[in-house]
Amino acid sequence: MGARGSVGRCVLEQLLAHGLPVRASARRPEPGRFPDGVEVFAADLTDPASLLPAFEGAGQVFLYASRKGVEGVVRTARAAGVERVVLLSSGSVIHPTSAGNLLTEGHREVEAAFVAAGDPIVVPIRPLVLATNTLAWAYAIRDMGSLPLYQPDALTAPIHERDVAAVACAALTGATTPALSGMLTGPARISQRDQAAAIGRAVGARIPVRALSRDAALERFSWFMPREEAEAVLRYLDDAAAGNSPATSTVQDVLGRPATGFDQWAADHADEFR
Ligand SMILES: NC(=O)c1ccc[n+]([C@@H]2O[C@H](COP(=O)([O-])OP(=O)(O)OC[C@H]3O[C@@H](n4cnc5c(N)ncnc54)[C@H](OP(=O)(O)O)[C@@H]3O)[C@@H](O)[C@H]2O)c1
Structure with missing residues (x-):
């Protein structure tokens, strides 16, 4: 499900590349x-x-977390005889300082609804910070000539959506092991400022960064998400600035190869910033 989403699309591609029979869904699939x-x-x-x-x-289902309607999803999966649900959840569920954050608690509730039902088996996939978050910078990079950032020196370890999908595919096709649900990150922490520099190298431009105040950031984020979600994102960035956003070895543990670095992610997405 969500086969047009950035992670879902990679799941679909990777299952097809393995020669597996796959069906795909979207809310409004276009021919x-x-x-x-x-x-x-x-x-x-x-x-x-x-x-x-x-x-x-369908024996195994990949799906996104939706708090709204989750009981119906669980009931329907069971009635349909689905054996395993691989749920795109969030690393914040197992990140101690994210407890109580609105976005964390939404994912926790969805996980809990599946766990309480017991059947089908649920395997949560838990990325902490998706590298695709920086796509929200594209407009400023393309059209404003500078990039306003809240907490520009906050360190996070953003993960490539292809790596999240690869772990999801391992969960769909292999044995279910606790390692699959470890906190998923990129290979190393990198500041937001250095992420902007990596995007600059990928597009062949210098990207000046200017720091945004908390109030200005809240207003800006509230343009494209509910205010309480914007607050939750700012809290997450405050926490990262305090040194609480780790890099983990989950990709290496599950896939037997290192996670993809941010430079490669930026190179893969350069056209989206031009
Ligand atoms: N941003 C982060 O750093 C971060 C960290 C941890 C976890 N996450 C989680 O990762 C997910 C985002 O992944 P992404 O970047 O791949 O998302 P995305 O590119 O925005 O795609 C979202 C997908 O979800 C599907 N979807 C949404 N509501 C649906 C519904 N009611 N029924 C069926 N499908 C629905 C959409 O399907 P349609 O094609 O029908 O629109 C779309 O394909 C979110 O759940 C987020 O909470 C994000």
Whole structure:
């Protein structure tokens, strides 16, 4: 599910590359947006009736977390005989200083709903910081000539969506092990300022960074997310600035190879910043 999402799209590509039979869904699937040979369904996590045709006959399901309607998702997955759900959750669920954060608690509730049901088995996949968050910088980089950042020196270890998808694919196709649900990060911590510099190198431009006050950042983030979510993101950045956003070895532990670095992520996405 969510096969057009940035992680979901990579899950679909990687399962197909392994030659596995895959079906894909979106809430409103448009013709021609999915690879040939993929069976496509319209399915919405908040509408259980729409899920049944997509789930029936599927042994393993990858899906995004939606707090709204999660009981219906669990019930429908069980009724359809799904054996395993690989849930895109969040590393914040197991990150001590993120407890109580609105976004954390939403993911925790979705995980808990599956765990309480017991069937199907749920394997949470828990990225802490997606590198795709920086795509929100594209407008400023392209059109404003400078990048306003809250906590520019905060260190995080952003993870490439392909690595998240690779761990999700391991969870869909292999044995379920606790390592799959470890906190998922990129290979090393890098400040937001240095992430901007890496994007600059990828696009061949210098990207001047200017620091944003908390109030200005709250206002800016509230343009494209509810204010309470914007608060939650700022709290996360404050926590990262206090040194609390780690790099972990989960990708190496699960996949037997290092996680992809931010320079490579920036090179893969350079066109989106031009
Ligand atoms: N940003 C971070 O640093 C971070 C950290 C930890 C966890 N996460 C979690 O990672 C997820 C974001 O991943 P992403 O970047 O791959 O997202 P994305 O590119 O924005 O894609 C989101 C996908 O979710 C699907 N979706 C949303 N609501 C749905 C619903 N009601 N029914 C069915 N499908 C629905 C969308 O499907 P349609 O095609 O139908 O629109 C879309 O494909 C979020 O759950 C977020 O909480 C993010």
